[in-house]
Amino acid sequence: MTTESDTVTDPVTTPVLHLVMGSNAGMAGGTDTTAIIADVDVYSLDSLNLSRVRGLIVNGNCDQIYLERRREILTDFVANGGRIAVMGHPLTDFLPDLGQWRKLQYSGPKDLAISAGSPHPVWEGVDPVDLSFRREVSGFYGRGYSQNLPDTAIVTNYIGRAGLPVDYVYRLGRGEVLVHGGIDLSVYQYDPNTSSRVFPQLLAWLAQGDGTDLR
Incomplete structure (x- = not known):
């Protein structure tokens, strides 16, 4: 006999989940921090037991139309103390107050240069030059x-000469939303400079969320 509880997966054992499209991690660079983070198919969001989850990463390749239809799940998670990090280009309102991404008109490296804004634990000790150039390429x-x-x-x-927002954080209820308007930050974790600090610090920040029991 099937009960309602059978439709919910067992509680996950990692404090951070990385929502991806099936087995395709898209822009993600992979990670060996399996004790902290686990990849999860975004289409399983309806059946996830988030009672032990403190943070979510939304990969840049995720179906945003699907996410928008699950806006209540995501909103409740953050409002009750969780933290969400959005990677890529938000184009739908799958979270309240989510800004909209726009393509930058650029013609050279200075148009894509990163400059530091307000201090935040995720970017502590990171040189913006190391973010601006990767493998001697900008962008x-x-x-x-x-x-x-x-x-x-x-x-x-x-980002750029005009100093337009590329990363921002805002509160939503008891929790917080972090938006990075570019490639999944996990790709930087093995780089030979200060940019390698970003992803571990992102995981640490996400894992400090209060978490919530949505059952």
């Missing part, structure tokens, strides 16, 4: 900016 970190940010947003990094 890996981001090629766009966010607009229509909530009034409470703190911009943690800017």
Whole structure:
């Protein structure tokens, strides 16, 4: 006999989940921090037991139309103390107050250069130059900016000559939302400079969320 509880997966054992599209991690660089984070198919969101989860990473390749239809799940998770890190280009309102990504018009490295904004634990000790250039190429970190940010947003990094927001954080209820408008930050974890600090610090920040029992 099937009960309602049978439709919910067992509680996950990692404090952070990385929502991806099936087995395709998209822009993710992979990670060996399996004690902290686990990849989960975004289409299983309805059946996930989030009672022990403190943070979620939304990969940049996730189906945002699907996420928008599950807006209540995501909103409740954050409002009750969880933390969500959004990678890539938010184009739908799958979270309240989520800004919109826009492509940046650029013609050279200075148009894509990253500059530091307000201090934040995720980027502590990270040189913006190391984010601006990866393998001697500019534009890996981001090629766009966010607009229509909530009034409470703190911009943690800017991009380009005009200093447009590329990374920002805002509170939502008891929790927080972090938006990185570019490639999944996990790709930097093995780089031979200060940019390798970003992903471990992101995981640490996410794991400090209060978490919530949504059952």
